[in-house]
Amino acid sequence: MINRITISISILTIFLLLGLPGHSWAIQPHGEPEGMYVHQMAHVLFLGALAYLYLHTRSTPDLVSRGWRYLRLFCLLSIAWNIVAFTGHIVADLHGQRAPGAPLDIVEILYILTRMDHFVFVPALFALMFSLRTFYLEAGEEKAQ
Amino acid sequence: MIASTLSFAIFVDLAGSAMVILLSFLSLRFSYFLAKRQPDNFLWGFLFYFSIAMSAFAISRGVGHIARQLLVLNNHVDSWETLSPYSGGINTLLLISVSAVTIYYHKGLAAYKIIRNEAEKLAAANLKLADTASQLQKMNTYLEEMVEERTRDLSTSEKKFRHFFENSKDMVYFCNMGGEISDINTSGLHMLGYETPPKNFNLLSFFKNHETLERYLTALKENGFVSDFELELETRDGTTRHMLLTANSILDRQGNMIGCEGIAKDMTRLRNMTEQLINQEKMASVGQMAAGVAHEINTPLGVILGYAQLMMDDFDEKDEVYENLKVIERQTKACRKIVADLLKFSRQSESAKTAVNPNDVIEDVLAVTEHNLNINHIHVQRRYTPSLPMVIGDAEKLRQVFINLFNNSAHAMENGGEIIITTSHDQAADKVIVTIRDTGTGIPDEIKPKIFDPFFTTKEVGKGTGLGLAVTYGIIRDHGGTVTVESPMQDSATGEKIQGTAFHITLPIAGKEQNAINE
Numbered sequence: 001m002i003n004r005i006t007i008s009i010s011i012l013t014i015f016l017l018l019g020l021p022g023h024s025w026a027i028q029p030h031g032e033p034e035g036m037y038v039h040q041m042a043h044v045l046f047l048g049a050l051a052y053l054y055l056h057t058r059s060t061p062d063l064v065s066r067g068w069r070y071l072r073l074f075c076l077l078s079i080a081w082n083i084v085a086f087t088g089h090i091v092a093d094l095h096g097q098r099a100p101g102a103p104l105d106i107v108e109i110l111y112i113l114t115r116m117d118h119f120v121f122v123p124a125l126f127a128l129m130f131s132l133r134t135f136y137l138e139a140g141e142e143k144a145q
Numbered sequence: 146m147i148a149s150t151l152s153f154a155i156f157v158d159l160a161g162s163a164m165v166i167l168l169s170f171l172s173l174r175f176s177y178f179l180a181k182r183q184p185d186n187f188l189w190g191f192l193f194y195f196s197i198a199m200s201a202f203a204i205s206r207g208v209g210h211i212a213r214q215l216l217v218l219n220n221h222v223d224s225w226e227t228l229s230p231y232s233g234g235i236n237t238l239l240l241i242s243v244s245a246v247t248i249y250y251h252k253g254l255a256a257y258k259i260i261r262n263e264a265e266k267l268a269a270a271n272l273k274l275a276d277t278a279s280q281l282q283k284m285n286t287y288l289e290e291m292v293e294e295r296t297r298d299l300s301t302s303e304k305k306f307r308h309f310f311e312n313s314k315d316m317v318y319f320c321n322m323g324g325e326i327s328d329i330n331t332s333g334l335h336m337l338g339y340e341t342p343p344k345n346f347n348l349l350s351f352f353k354n355h356e357t358l359e360r361y362l363t364a365l366k367e368n369g370f371v372s373d374f375e376l377e378l379e380t381r382d383g384t385t386r387h388m389l390l391t392a393n394s395i396l397d398r399q400g401n402m403i404g405c406e407g408i409a410k411d412m413t414r415l416r417n418m419t420e421q422l423i424n425q426e427k428m429a430s431v432g433q434m435a436a437g438v439a440h441e442i443n444t445p446l447g448v449i450l451g452y453a454q455l456m457m458d459d460f461d462e463k464d465e466v467y468e469n470l471k472v473i474e475r476q477t478k479a480c481r482k483i484v485a486d487l488l489k490f491s492r493q494s495e496s497a498k499t500a501v502n503p504n505d506v507i508e509d510v511l512a513v514t515e516h517n518l519n520i521n522h523i524h525v526q527r528r529y530t531p532s533l534p535m536v537i538g539d540a541e542k543l544r545q546v547f548i549n550l551f552n553n554s555a556h557a558m559e560n561g562g563e564i565i566i567t568t569s570h571d572q573a574a575d576k577v578i579v580t581i582r583d584t585g586t587g588i589p590d591e592i593k594p595k596i597f598d599p600f601f602t603t604k605e606v607g608k609g610t611g612l613g614l615a616v617t618y619g620i621i622r623d624h625g626g627t628v629t630v631e632s633p634m635q636d637s638a639t640g641e642k643i644q645g646t647a648f649h650i651t652l653p654i655a656g657k658e659q660n661a662i663n664e
Contacts, residue, residue: 039233042240049247056251071192115154118161125168128199132175132192139182139189 047082070131077124088114162207169203187257202239324349338381522561557585582647
């Protein structure tokens with residue numbers, strides 16, 4: 001079965017390559033904004049993954065101990081950090097287009113605030129550390145019993 | 146203001162980056178120990194990989210931030226611009242990695258749940274199994290204890306019954322349907338004349354009477370038991386033992402008889418004693434009657450004899466009447482002799498007792514009778530004990546005793562034989578024992594109890610009055626002794642049977658008897 005699919009895909013690819021020459025024939029170029037887009041997409045992906053982890057651990061009846069509550073706090077703070085970082089990257093772009101010595105505006109304020117993302121990310125990692133520490137201690141107690 | 150804000154932002158960036166690196170590594174450390182502590186827990190494994198990805202991201206991001214601040218502050222903006230894309234790229238990659246690890250968590254957790262459920266089921270099953278095993282172990286231990294206790298009780302019971310079985314003075318036996326003895330106690334073996342059980346040891350073969358055997362077997366089959374069953378067993382040496390038997394059938398599960406078990410008591414001694422007592426009572430009764438009859442007959446006989454003798458004086462000896470009177474006189478004297486014997490038997494005749502030596506009394510008798518015995522090819526063996534104590538007795542009556550016994554022996558040995566006379570002193574009983582043994586035909590068992598009865602005789606009519614042994618019995622009893630008969634004789638050394646009859650007479654020695662008379 002797999003061999004048939006593999007053979008079919010191979011034949012189709014050869015036909016496409018032979019039948020559709022032109023622009024696709026060359027390596028696709030990557031322009032300057034692409035890296036930023038990928039990075040922003042990664043933030044969105046990470047945010048989505050954390051949101052999923054938060055929701056799943058919250059809806060799972062077994063995962064109710066203190067350690068899981070710390071982990072869910074980590075998820076929320078990390079989600080917030082992703083939002084801040086995502087916003088920060090956009091604001092940084094806008095901030096770069098501003099003229100030097102321009103008066104204080106919303107872009108400038110947001111730029112400064114988003115540069116302080118550690119105020120969110122460090123507590124998030126504190127929550128992660130406490131979560132794992134709690135799990136570790138609970139596992140120790142369980143073992144002792 | 147701007148400068149101070151910028152400085153604070155730089156400080157926050159540097160300190161925050163460092164804190165992020167530090168905290169991510171602390172997280173990694175805890176997740177590592179956590180995964181190590183419970184290596185089978187998928188969630189800890191997931192958090193460990195998550196922590197690795199976060200630590201890598203924290204390093205990449207933190208180092209990038211710190212490098213940027215340091216390079217920019219030191220006017221190396223160009224260098225940072227060169228380095229920046231790499232740092233950003235790595236950050237992006239690691240962000241995606243952390244996301245991927247997080248998304249992977251879902252499937253892993255589902256699989257882990259299934260495995261955990263199975264493991265929990267398995268653990269529950271193991272727990273149940275362990276519980277069952279524990280219960281089984283307890284039951285087994287209890288069972289072992291119970292078995293030990295029962296075994297102990299059984300052993301005690303077995304010892305008790307074995308002790309009873311082995312030490313019982315009665316015969317206790319177990320046999321199969323055919324009478325083959327499977328187990329018998331030592332007393333039973335001895336009763337039957339054995340030291341060890343022989344091959345083909347069959348109880349039924351010892352039954353002396355066939356009719357008794359039939360009754361025994363029938364009772365066992367029909368009733369399942371016999372109780373106080375009297376029987377005679379003929380032992381290995383031919384001795385007859387009177388037994389009182391109680392036996393039960395042994396049944397299988399279907400109720401079929403497969404053997405029997407029984408206890409038999411040897412009643413021989415009791416029976417002999419009872420017979421002797423009965424005999425003594427009988428002899429006493431007969432003696433009283435004989436004495437009465439003798440007294441009543443003696444006077445008329447005296448008158449008949451007196452008148453007959455008076456009338457004989459009136460007739461000539463050649464006269465026929467004289468001859469008739471002579472017959473009357475002779476027969477009357479014979480009757481008086483019988484009456485005199487009856488009085489001797491019943492101890493009514495006068496007796497003059499003195500100290501006599503039994504050896505001398507026997508020699509006196511032999512002086513008269515031995516010649517006649519020799520003519521009949523009967524030889525006398527004397528086995529006297531030289532220093533035999535004296536006995537108190539009427540020598541005349543004792544001579545009568547020995548004459549009677551020699552006559553009896555001669556009658557039993559019409560074709561010749563031997564008379565062996567043995568005298569001995571039983572010091573323990575203070576008695577003299579005289580045994581007169583012959584090698585004659587012996588006395589059948591069925592007439593043994595009657596031989597001392599007055600007028601009992603095996604001789605033809607006219608050849609004996611049947612008073613000889615009765616008189617002997619009466620005289621010996623009058624002397625405080627006993628007379629017993631043994632036929633056939635048993636050799637004390639070899640245990641073999643010897644044909645013939647032996648009369649054992651015991652007489653109290655003089656001192657003892659004299660003392661008794663004095664008292």
